[in-house]
Amino acid sequence: MNKTNLKSNTTDSPDIQYFGNDVALVDMDGTLADYDGQMIKSLESICHPSELPLTIGYGIKQPDHIWKRMQLIKSKGDWWENLPRFKLGFDVLEVLRELNFYISILTQGPKANPIAWSHKVSWCIKNVPDLDVTITRNKGLVYADILPRLKIVGF
Numbered sequence: 001m002n003k004t005n006l007k008s009n010t011t012d013s014p015d016i017q018y019f020g021n022d023v024a025l026v027d028m029d030g031t032l033a034d035y036d037g038q039m040i041k042s043l044e045s046i047c048h049p050s051e052l053p054l055t056i057g058y059g060i061k062q063p064d065h066i067w068k069r070m071q072l073i074k075s076k077g078d079w080w081e082n083l084p085r086f087k088l089g090f091d092v093l094e095v096l097r098e099l100n101f102y103i104s105i106l107t108q109g110p111k112a113n114p115i116a117w118s119h120k121v122s123w124c125i126k127n128v129p130d131l132d133v134t135i136t137r138n139k140g141l142v143y144a145d146i147l148p149r150l151k152i153v154g155f
Contacts (some may be wrong), residue, residue, distance in 0.1 A: 021102040025134070025142060026093060028107035033083035033123060042073045074110065080119040085127060093128070106142055109135040 029035035036056045043054055046069060054066065062070065073079055096103050105124050109117040117135050124133045136142060 021100055024096045024101040024103045025106035025139075026089070026096070026103060026131075027139075028105055028120060028124065029083075030086070030089075032086055032089040032093065032105070032128065034086040035083060037086075038079075038083050039070060039073065042079070043069055046073075071112070074116065075113055077113075077115040077119040080116050081122045081126075083123060104132040104134060106134050106136070106139055108139055109137060111137060 026032060039056050040054055043056070043066065047054070056062075093103065105128065107120055109120070120135060121133055124131065134142065
């Protein structure tokens with residue numbers, strides 16, 4: 001695909017033009033928003049004092065009762081909107097800006113919680129108002145030059 005003089009075909013922002021910039025799609029949860037940190041705090045607020053400390057992270061299987069609590073927490077739409085910023089993710093975002101990438105947020109929308117989609121957009125409007133947002137069920141269908149996804153221990 002020739003990226004030179006590629007223009008946006010959206011009607012709400014016809015002035016956006018991409019002049020050969022590489023595209024960086026940046027994940028929201030766990031990259032720009034501290035999903036894991038906030039989930040741990042939220043879970044701790046409803047755990048019994050005798051329960052063991054929890055480990056949350058991408059790919060970590062949770063016991064059924066913890067999974068149900070997480071679903072309950074995430075069902076409150078404004079939980080997504082009020083996620084704290086993840087500093088490391090914003091540091092990476094700044095590097096992408098300095099490298100002149102066209103940057104957009106790419107995040108997955110919860111299948112069972114459609115109201116969360118609008119709250120994720122609200123988070124983006126508050127925290128990265130200059131960036132476009134794409135919410136999808138399958139991020140694998142979207143192409144970019146890079147798709148950073150940060151982990152607690154690194155990239």
